[in-house]
Amino acid sequence: xxxxxxxxxxxxxxxxxxxLVHAQSLGADRYAFLGDLVGYGADPLAVLDLIEAHAAKxxxxxxxxxxxxxxxxxxxxxxxxxxAAIAWTRAQLGDSQRAFLAGLPLTVxxxxxxxxxxxxxxxxxxxxxxxxxEAEQSIRAGNASYIFCGHVHQPKLYFMGAGGRPMPFEPVPxxxxxxxxxxxxxxxxxxxxxxxxxxxxACYALADFERARLTYFRVPYDYDSTARKIRAAGLxxxxxxxxxxxx
Amino acid sequence: MSPIGPxxxxxxxxxxxxxxxxxxxxxxxxxxxxxxxxLIMKIPRLGPGExxxxxxxxxxxxxxxxxxxxxxxxxxxxxxxxxxSTPYLxxxxxxxxxxxxxxxRAPVTPEEIARLGAAFALALHDLHRQDVVHLDLxxxxxxxxxxxxxVLIDFGLARHGHYPDLLAEELRYPVGNWVYMSPxxxxxxxxxxxxxxxxxxxxxxxxxxxxxxxxKPRSVAxxxxxxxxxxxxxxxxxxTTPEWLQEIVLRCLELDARDRYASADEVAFDLANPSRVVxxxxxxxxxxxxxxxxxxxxxxxxxFKPAPCPPPSTRVGPARIVLVAIAAAQxxxxxxxxxxxxARRLVAADDQCRIACVTALPPAAALSGARDxxxxxxxxxxxxxxxxxxARPLQLPEDQVTYHxxxxxxxxxxxVDYARMNDVDQILIGAPRSGARTRxxxxxxxxxxxxxxxxxxxxxxxxxx
Numbered sequence: 001x002x003x004x005x006x007x008x009x010x011x012x013x014x015x016x017x018x019x020l021v022h023a024q025s026l027g028a029d030r031y032a033f034l035g036d037l038v039g040y041g042a043d044p045l046a047v048l049d050l051i052e053a054h055a056a057k058x059x060x061x062x063x064x065x066x067x068x069x070x071x072x073x074x075x076x077x078x079x080x081x082x083x084a085a086i087a088w089t090r091a092q093l094g095d096s097q098r099a100f101l102a103g104l105p106l107t108v109x110x111x112x113x114x115x116x117x118x119x120x121x122x123x124x125x126x127x128x129x130x131x132x133x134e135a136e137q138s139i140r141a142g143n144a145s146y147i148f149c150g151h152v153h154q155p156k157l158y159f160m161g162a163g164g165r166p167m168p169f170e171p172v173p174x175x176x177x178x179x180x181x182x183x184x185x186x187x188x189x190x191x192x193x194x195x196x197x198x199x200x201x202a203c204y205a206l207a208d209f210e211r212a213r214l215t216y217f218r219v220p221y222d223y224d225s226t227a228r229k230i231r232a233a234g235l236x237x238x239x240x241x242x243x244x245x246x247x
Numbered sequence: 248m249s250p251i252g253p254x255x256x257x258x259x260x261x262x263x264x265x266x267x268x269x270x271x272x273x274x275x276x277x278x279x280x281x282x283x284x285x286l287i288m289k290i291p292r293l294g295p296g297e298x299x300x301x302x303x304x305x306x307x308x309x310x311x312x313x314x315x316x317x318x319x320x321x322x323x324x325x326x327x328x329x330x331x332s333t334p335y336l337x338x339x340x341x342x343x344x345x346x347x348x349x350x351x352r353a354p355v356t357p358e359e360i361a362r363l364g365a366a367f368a369l370a371l372h373d374l375h376r377q378d379v380v381h382l383d384l385x386x387x388x389x390x391x392x393x394x395x396x397x398v399l400i401d402f403g404l405a406r407h408g409h410y411p412d413l414l415a416e417e418l419r420y421p422v423g424n425w426v427y428m429s430p431x432x433x434x435x436x437x438x439x440x441x442x443x444x445x446x447x448x449x450x451x452x453x454x455x456x457x458x459x460x461x462x463k464p465r466s467v468a469x470x471x472x473x474x475x476x477x478x479x480x481x482x483x484x485x486x487t488t489p490e491w492l493q494e495i496v497l498r499c500l501e502l503d504a505r506d507r508y509a510s511a512d513e514v515a516f517d518l519a520n521p522s523r524v525v526x527x528x529x530x531x532x533x534x535x536x537x538x539x540x541x542x543x544x545x546x547x548x549x550x551f552k553p554a555p556c557p558p559p560s561t562r563v564g565p566a567r568i569v570l571v572a573i574a575a576a577q578x579x580x581x582x583x584x585x586x587x588x589x590a591r592r593l594v595a596a597d598d599q600c601r602i603a604c605v606t607a608l609p610p611a612a613a614l615s616g617a618r619d620x621x622x623x624x625x626x627x628x629x630x631x632x633x634x635x636x637x638a639r640p641l642q643l644p645e646d647q648v649t650y651h652x653x654x655x656x657x658x659x660x661x662x663v664d665y666a667r668m669n670d671v672d673q674i675l676i677g678a679p680r681s682g683a684r685t686r687x688x689x690x691x692x693x694x695x696x697x698x699x700x701x702x703x704x705x706x707x708x709x710x711x712x
Contacts, residue, residue, distance in 0.1 A: 157411060159411055159413070161413070161415070162303075167411065167412070167415050169410075169411035169412070172408075172409040175314075175409040175410070177409075177410055177411065178306070178309070178310050178313075178410070180306065180329075180330060180331075181331075182330055182331065
């Protein structure tokens, strides 16, 4: 089984399409969308249609903080740019999209795998797993061999050492990392739709469970088109520019 | 389950004699199935009472060897069993002596040390440029193939820059061989290829003197002594140790990684070319630092901060070696200037790179019959002078440029061999000018282009008009 993992898609149709094509060419046969499907970008409807179609075929989809805000749930700590995009997104969504988002769970567990947008420790608080301390809390609460998450836009892999402290690792794109299930792993899969590590290529991860390997990929996509749509929609200029720069 | 031993079968592999029973793993020859490589199986010691590091060592070894493509300088990993069922690694069996076989006979002659050490350093460089640091070098972990190439074995404590470091936090005590461990490893740093250069220096020291530079530490306090104490200079133990060898050994053993060789191919280069080693105070040192220096270092050692690790992949970049092939027998000032211009551009782009000025001559005997050594030496010096005169306008520091006169009937092959032996990164060579006398040596440059193991830049003089 090869599971493709996408997070923080943020209404970026070009990026998620490029990632899906890439994953399919590598033989992905299962998909997980780890929240923040919308927000920031100008294509919420097309992106939600695409993900809903995958969900109908068994894909895992969990709720992100931007998705919650887009259907009117109270969410703190959104930046002014994000707030503006959420207000715009809310106006675009129809009943069916709202119903789809409202039906999304905060976590999905499948045997020894846990899917969540932010931390497995109180997922509704949208805690950023920004260091080993937060990673440890998430791993302890998650109680799974593998936790796949997003929220933090920088790709990172934590593994639990024998000393009970998670060790951070910055994955090298394209290098399959052995991830044996006797350890606990927490993988932040990186952002497909709004990478922020000064690399403007979309980021996602592919888990090969038969061989116990996890590979992160960077996929170049047509960010010019995405940025043009953001500007045309009248969304803040900064949201277009950061896609070009990967910031 | 029956105990594992000779005659047992695991996943189709038939175990033969046991060739090593260590604290971390047992190693068996494999009797079958037949295949292209002779094989061994390494089975980690796991279970109650065994150390956790055995499990991690197994995982690390599998991860690092599994990531390395088949190569000369490390055993090929053929198959492995899972940790959950039957953990084992099936690897190529390396037949040949270990460096340990020489260490027990130390002191070894400087020529022998240079030969073994250069092969060892080239193997290390091959590993480093694939973003792997070995971190557990010792004389029993270095083997030699029949062809003379060194093979590094036992990657249980290694670090691959593309993978998580599973050993990073398991270190209540510094893991690895304490005898050859670098000061930064003592402090838990596991990402610097120059740590391996330190261990290489420690092993060369032992080959030269029969002693270990810091003895065999039995406690962490004793291990930490290398943060301030310098080793007894090899010449104080074995007075016949050449200065160049002491210079190389002590430079590898510098406390601060930044004071060591930047990359292992530089060590190989110096070992292969002893007459080119630039001597400093290190080479002639007679005794260890005095008590006043020691006291100062002891205070400093408390605040010793290891050098930051070089970033992956670029880490072996700075010490690039550029070979400039100079046809000293056919001096052509215009071509020399064109080569200088090209060399200047390379140095401007990378001020750490080393320039090796090389010329190839037919053997003296072939030209002058029985007319003796003097002619040969005289000719040699004459060409060295031409090489020096070529390099002078570049105004490079002494240790950045070296001069070599090769004697061979086949100049192109000699240049290519030199490039291969010294792990040269780039060759600059002049193209023959049409009509010029250089036509007498047709095709040296094209032959070098065809056969060189690295990039070749053919430099041509623009014709006027």
